[in-house]
Amino acid sequence: xxxxxxxxxxEDEKFLKEWIFKEGNYFPxxxxxxxxxxxxxxxxxxxxxxxxxxxxxVEEIFVFDDASKxxxxxxxxxxxxxxxxxxxxxxxxxxxxxxxxxxxAGYQYAIKRGLDYVVLLHGDGQYAPEALPSLIRPxxxxxxxxxxxxxx
Numbered sequence: 001x002x003x004x005x006x007x008x009x010x011e012d013e014k015f016l017k018e019w020i021f022k023e024g025n026y027f028p029x030x031x032x033x034x035x036x037x038x039x040x041x042x043x044x045x046x047x048x049x050x051x052x053x054x055x056x057x058v059e060e061i062f063v064f065d066d067a068s069k070x071x072x073x074x075x076x077x078x079x080x081x082x083x084x085x086x087x088x089x090x091x092x093x094x095x096x097x098x099x100x101x102x103x104x105a106g107y108q109y110a111i112k113r114g115l116d117y118v119v120l121l122h123g124d125g126q127y128a129p130e131a132l133p134s135l136i137r138p139x140x141x142x143x144x145x146x147x148x149x150x151x152x
Contacts, residue, residue, distance in 0.1 A: 005131070009051075012133035016053045019140055028116035029059040030136060033106045035099070036123030037066040040075050046125040047079055054132045058087065059115060063123070065092040066102040072123065 019025055032054065036043055043063075055061070065073040073092040080088045097105060103120070110118045119135055121127050 005128075009128075009130045009134055012137045013051050013053055015137050016057060016133050016140075020053075020057055026140065026142075027057065028139060029114060030057070030117045030119065030139075031110050031113065031115040032058055032061040032121060032132070033103075033110060033118050034061065034063045034121045034123050035066065035102050035106065036063060036068065036072050036076070037096070037099075037102070038068045038070050039065075039072045039123030040068070040070040042124040043072060043075055044079055046121065046123055046129060047076075049125065049129040051130065051133055054129075054136075055085065055087070057136075060087050060089060060113065061085070062089040062091070062106065062109060064102050064106045064109075065090070066098070067093045067096040 020027070032050070034043075034046070039046075050061075063076045065076065073090065076088075076090040079085070080090060091109075093102065093105065106120075107118065117136075117139060119132060121129055
């Protein structure tokens with residue numbers, strides 16, 4: 001990852017840590033949506049790359065396994081249990097919905113949960129979880145009403 005990005009991510013992570021302790025600050029309901037398919041070799045590393053402050057501030061992290069042929073679902077459930085992640089939900093589709101179908105299912109889930117914002121990550125880590133604070137910060141500062149993409 002580029003050093004300038006890393007510095008920005010750390011600065012934004014510090015901002016979030018300070019933001020949550022200021023009384024009266026607005027905080028939207030943010031969900032982290034992780035799509036997976038046969039990601040047993042990459043999912044745990046991707047989850048560990050999520051900055052710890054994100055686990056504290058998000059409403060929910062939800063992992064949708066698209067009927068993987070490997071044990072991705074079991075790995076996600078085990079990660080949740082080992083790390084005590086109460087805010088993590090893991091679902092496995094009974095049949096493969098395809099990439100778009102898995103996303104559609106996840107966004108429908110987010111709407112039902114009443115989330116204000118959803119960030120999409122891939123279980124293989126191709127979108128940088130380290131960028132999450134940099135995506136959320138402009139929303140908190142009310143400089144953005146939405147965000148569309150992750151910095152890779």
